[in-house]
Amino acid sequence: MKIKDFAAGILTGVAAGIIVNQAFQKMNPNTPAEDVLHAVKEAFKKEGPIDGSWIVMKPEPFTNNVLTMDVYRGGISRIKNGELEQYEFAANAQTGTVVELIQK
Structure with missing residues (x-):
């Protein structure tokens, strides 16, 4: 596995986590x-x-x-x-x- 592929996977995971967190906050308006x-x-x-x-x-x-x-x-x-x-x-x-x- 190349370091570029590994870094891309990490960044994709972080971005997905941020997007899911923002979506959850919009769904839970309390x-x-x-x-x-x-x-x-x-x-x-x-x-x-x-x-x-x-x-x-x-x-x-x-x-x-x-x-x-x-x-x-x-x-x-x-x-x-x-x-x-x-x-x-x-x-x-x-x-x-x-x-x-x-x-x-």
Whole structure:
């Protein structure tokens, strides 16, 4: 096998990988914020149905006494025992971990 043929095969494989990755990203239009909201909704659904939800698509800075990070802010509402419950949350923009949950 010639070195030219080997290099051409490597370059073809890299180009194909890039094209497949771009096609996959176009087919999966979810943003990180939507992924975070989906995860929070799934956690709430374990306790019962959800009435509504929202999330701010742009991360914002969040600081508690120890940590500083970018978070997505959002909310969940549901009916529990005939009463409306509303929650607001902040989730780490990198990991999706809920770092703040407040019942309104």
